[in-house]
Amino acid sequence: AQSVTQLDSHVSVSEGTPVLLRCNYSSSYSPSLFWYVQHPNKGLQLLLKYTSAATLVKGINGFEAEFKKSETSFHLTKPSAHMSDAAEYFCVVSDRKGDYKLSFGAGTTVTVRA
Protein backbone atom coordinates (compact mmCIF):
# COMPACT_ATOMS: atom_id res chain seq x y z
CA ALA A 1 0.00 0.00 0.00
CA GLN A 2 1.15 3.53 -0.68
CA SER A 3 0.09 6.97 0.43
CA VAL A 4 1.34 10.52 0.72
CA THR A 5 0.69 13.23 3.27
CA GLN A 6 1.17 16.84 2.31
CA LEU A 7 1.80 18.58 5.57
CA ASP A 8 0.57 22.02 4.55
CA SER A 9 -2.75 22.66 2.89
CA HIS A 10 -1.83 26.27 2.15
CA VAL A 11 1.50 28.09 1.85
CA SER A 12 1.79 31.83 1.37
CA VAL A 13 5.10 33.43 0.38
CA SER A 14 6.34 36.79 -0.83
CA GLU A 15 7.70 37.07 -4.33
CA GLY A 16 11.44 36.49 -4.31
CA THR A 17 11.47 34.42 -1.10
CA PRO A 18 12.02 30.66 -0.83
CA VAL A 19 9.20 28.15 -1.17
CA LEU A 20 9.04 24.89 0.80
CA LEU A 21 6.25 22.36 0.27
CA ARG A 22 6.42 19.34 2.56
CA CYS A 23 5.51 15.78 1.63
CA ASN A 24 5.84 12.53 3.56
CA TYR A 25 5.19 9.19 1.93
CA SER A 26 4.41 5.63 2.87
CA SER A 27 5.25 2.75 0.56
CA SER A 28 5.55 -1.02 0.85
CA TYR A 29 8.24 -1.09 -1.82
CA SER A 30 10.84 1.30 -3.15
CA PRO A 31 8.71 4.20 -4.30
CA SER A 32 8.73 6.50 -7.25
CA LEU A 33 7.75 10.02 -6.24
CA PHE A 34 6.47 12.93 -8.26
CA TRP A 35 5.45 16.53 -7.85
CA TYR A 36 2.73 17.83 -10.15
CA VAL A 37 1.48 21.42 -10.43
CA GLN A 38 -2.03 22.51 -11.34
CA HIS A 39 -2.59 26.10 -12.35
CA PRO A 40 -6.14 27.47 -12.04
CA ASN A 41 -8.56 25.77 -14.43
CA LYS A 42 -5.79 23.72 -16.01
CA GLY A 43 -4.71 20.11 -16.03
CA LEU A 44 -1.78 18.81 -14.02
CA GLN A 45 1.78 19.20 -15.23
CA LEU A 46 4.80 17.23 -14.04
CA LEU A 47 7.38 19.32 -12.16
CA LEU A 48 9.85 16.56 -11.34
CA LYS A 49 10.16 12.88 -10.47
CA TYR A 50 12.32 10.57 -8.40
CA THR A 51 12.75 7.00 -9.62
CA SER A 52 15.78 5.70 -7.70
CA ALA A 53 18.60 7.62 -9.32
CA ALA A 54 20.01 10.79 -7.67
CA THR A 55 18.20 11.70 -4.47
CA LEU A 56 18.27 15.42 -5.30
CA VAL A 57 16.00 15.92 -8.27
CA LYS A 58 15.83 19.07 -10.35
CA GLY A 59 12.65 19.95 -12.18
CA ILE A 60 11.20 22.65 -14.34
CA ASN A 61 10.86 26.31 -13.40
CA GLY A 62 13.63 26.19 -10.81
CA PHE A 63 12.01 23.62 -8.51
CA GLU A 64 13.88 20.79 -6.88
CA ALA A 65 13.10 18.05 -4.39
CA GLU A 66 15.16 15.76 -2.19
CA PHE A 67 14.30 12.13 -1.52
CA LYS A 68 15.15 11.23 2.09
CA LYS A 69 14.47 7.58 2.76
CA SER A 70 15.30 7.81 6.48
CA GLU A 71 12.67 10.53 6.90
CA THR A 72 10.25 9.15 4.25
CA SER A 73 10.08 12.65 2.85
CA PHE A 74 10.15 14.28 -0.57
CA HIS A 75 9.94 18.01 0.07
CA LEU A 76 9.73 20.47 -2.82
CA THR A 77 11.71 23.71 -2.78
CA LYS A 78 12.37 26.74 -4.91
CA PRO A 79 14.87 29.41 -3.88
CA SER A 80 12.91 32.38 -5.15
CA ALA A 81 9.15 32.42 -5.71
CA HIS A 82 7.62 34.05 -8.76
CA MET A 83 4.07 35.25 -9.14
CA SER A 84 3.51 32.54 -11.75
CA ASP A 85 4.19 29.88 -9.08
CA ALA A 86 0.77 30.50 -7.55
CA ALA A 87 -0.97 27.16 -8.08
CA GLU A 88 -1.96 23.86 -6.49
CA TYR A 89 0.87 21.37 -5.95
CA PHE A 90 0.42 17.62 -5.61
CA CYS A 91 2.89 15.13 -4.20
CA VAL A 92 2.35 11.69 -5.77
CA VAL A 93 3.71 8.22 -4.97
CA SER A 94 3.78 4.97 -6.87
CA ASP A 95 5.06 1.62 -5.65
CA ARG A 96 7.43 0.13 -8.17
CA LYS A 97 5.72 -3.15 -7.68
CA GLY A 98 2.05 -3.56 -7.08
CA ASP A 99 -0.96 -2.22 -8.81
CA TYR A 100 0.48 0.42 -11.11
CA LYS A 101 -1.54 3.21 -9.54
CA LEU A 102 -0.54 6.67 -8.50
CA SER A 103 -1.64 7.92 -5.09
CA PHE A 104 -2.08 11.67 -4.82
CA GLY A 105 -1.67 13.86 -1.78
CA ALA A 106 -4.44 16.28 -0.86
CA GLY A 107 -2.58 19.18 -2.44
CA THR A 108 -0.94 22.38 -1.22
CA THR A 109 -2.24 25.73 -2.43
CA VAL A 110 0.58 28.23 -2.97
CA THR A 111 -0.18 31.94 -2.85
CA VAL A 112 2.52 34.43 -3.88
CA ARG A 113 2.32 37.97 -2.51
CA ALA A 114 3.73 40.85 -4.50
Place this chain on the structure above:
Amino acid sequence: DTAVSQTPKYLVTQMGNDKSIKCEQNLGHDTMYWYKQDSKKFLKIMFSYNNKELIINETVPNRFSPKSPDKAHLNLHINSLELGDSAVYFCASSVDAIPSYNEQFFGPGTRLTVL
Protein backbone atom coordinates in the same frame (compact mmCIF):
# COMPACT_ATOMS: atom_id res chain seq x y z
CA ASP B 1 -1.69 20.51 -31.27
CA THR B 2 -2.98 19.82 -27.77
CA ALA B 3 -1.50 16.60 -26.39
CA VAL B 4 -4.51 15.44 -24.36
CA SER B 5 -7.84 17.03 -25.14
CA GLN B 6 -11.23 16.63 -23.50
CA THR B 7 -14.71 17.67 -24.53
CA PRO B 8 -16.71 19.32 -23.24
CA LYS B 9 -14.83 21.64 -20.90
CA TYR B 10 -17.98 22.39 -18.91
CA LEU B 11 -21.06 20.22 -18.53
CA VAL B 12 -24.15 21.28 -16.58
CA THR B 13 -27.01 18.81 -16.42
CA GLN B 14 -29.96 17.64 -14.38
CA MET B 15 -30.01 14.70 -12.01
CA GLY B 16 -30.99 11.48 -13.72
CA ASN B 17 -29.59 12.41 -17.12
CA ASP B 18 -26.98 10.42 -19.05
CA LYS B 19 -23.88 12.21 -20.31
CA SER B 20 -20.54 11.44 -21.96
CA ILE B 21 -17.11 13.02 -21.79
CA LYS B 22 -14.64 12.42 -24.59
CA CYS B 23 -10.87 12.26 -24.41
CA GLU B 24 -8.27 12.05 -27.13
CA GLN B 25 -4.47 11.96 -27.00
CA ASN B 26 -2.13 12.54 -29.92
CA LEU B 27 1.05 11.45 -28.12
CA GLY B 28 1.02 7.87 -29.35
CA HIS B 29 0.72 6.62 -25.76
CA ASP B 30 -0.52 3.13 -24.94
CA THR B 31 -2.22 3.94 -21.64
CA MET B 32 -5.05 6.29 -20.76
CA TYR B 33 -6.74 7.16 -17.47
CA TRP B 34 -9.78 8.83 -15.98
CA TYR B 35 -9.43 10.69 -12.67
CA LYS B 36 -12.03 12.41 -10.55
CA GLN B 37 -11.11 15.57 -8.63
CA ASP B 38 -13.59 16.47 -5.91
CA SER B 39 -14.43 19.88 -4.48
CA LYS B 40 -11.48 19.62 -2.06
CA LYS B 41 -9.17 19.06 -5.05
CA PHE B 42 -8.48 15.45 -4.05
CA LEU B 43 -7.61 13.37 -7.11
CA LYS B 44 -8.52 9.72 -7.40
CA ILE B 45 -8.06 7.26 -10.24
CA MET B 46 -11.23 5.79 -11.69
CA PHE B 47 -10.15 3.73 -14.68
CA SER B 48 -7.12 2.92 -16.76
CA TYR B 49 -6.87 1.35 -20.21
CA ASN B 50 -3.76 -0.06 -21.81
CA ASN B 51 -4.04 -0.65 -25.55
CA LYS B 52 -7.84 -0.62 -25.29
CA GLU B 53 -7.83 -3.14 -22.44
CA LEU B 54 -9.17 -2.20 -19.01
CA ILE B 55 -6.41 -2.60 -16.41
CA ILE B 56 -7.58 -0.48 -13.49
CA ASN B 57 -11.18 -0.32 -12.36
CA GLU B 58 -11.51 1.32 -9.00
CA THR B 59 -14.62 1.05 -6.84
CA VAL B 60 -16.64 3.27 -9.11
CA PRO B 61 -20.43 2.88 -9.41
CA ASN B 62 -21.66 0.84 -12.38
CA ARG B 63 -23.25 4.01 -13.70
CA PHE B 64 -19.78 4.96 -14.93
CA SER B 65 -18.70 3.11 -18.05
CA PRO B 66 -15.48 3.83 -19.89
CA LYS B 67 -15.03 2.96 -23.54
CA SER B 68 -11.82 2.88 -25.54
CA PRO B 69 -12.52 2.54 -29.27
CA ASP B 70 -8.81 2.77 -30.01
CA LYS B 71 -5.73 3.53 -27.95
CA ALA B 72 -5.92 7.27 -28.73
CA HIS B 73 -9.41 7.65 -27.30
CA LEU B 74 -10.97 6.98 -23.92
CA ASN B 75 -14.51 8.14 -23.35
CA LEU B 76 -16.48 8.17 -20.12
CA HIS B 77 -20.23 7.62 -20.10
CA ILE B 78 -22.22 8.32 -16.97
CA ASN B 79 -25.80 7.07 -16.52
CA SER B 80 -28.40 8.41 -14.13
CA LEU B 81 -26.30 11.32 -12.91
CA GLU B 82 -26.39 12.13 -9.21
CA LEU B 83 -25.52 15.27 -7.28
CA GLY B 84 -22.40 13.57 -5.91
CA ASP B 85 -21.05 13.13 -9.42
CA SER B 86 -20.35 16.87 -9.59
CA ALA B 87 -16.57 17.16 -9.90
CA VAL B 88 -13.80 17.85 -12.34
CA TYR B 89 -12.92 14.81 -14.43
CA PHE B 90 -9.42 14.57 -15.85
CA CYS B 91 -8.23 12.35 -18.63
CA ALA B 92 -4.53 11.47 -18.74
CA SER B 93 -2.18 9.35 -20.80
CA SER B 94 1.25 7.79 -20.41
CA VAL B 95 3.69 5.86 -22.55
CA ASP B 96 2.81 2.58 -20.86
CA ALA B 97 0.99 1.19 -17.87
CA ILE B 98 3.85 1.49 -15.42
CA PRO B 99 3.34 4.86 -13.75
CA SER B 100 6.38 4.48 -11.56
CA TYR B 101 8.65 5.60 -14.33
CA ASN B 102 6.54 7.50 -16.78
CA GLU B 103 5.01 10.94 -16.64
CA GLN B 104 1.28 11.15 -17.02
CA PHE B 105 0.04 13.89 -19.32
CA PHE B 106 -3.24 15.42 -18.21
CA GLY B 107 -6.02 16.98 -20.18
CA PRO B 108 -7.53 20.34 -19.16
CA GLY B 109 -10.41 18.72 -17.29
CA THR B 110 -14.19 18.64 -17.65
CA ARG B 111 -16.13 20.40 -14.92
CA LEU B 112 -19.38 18.47 -14.42
CA THR B 113 -22.16 20.13 -12.44
CA VAL B 114 -25.26 18.10 -11.64
CA LEU B 115 -28.27 20.14 -10.57
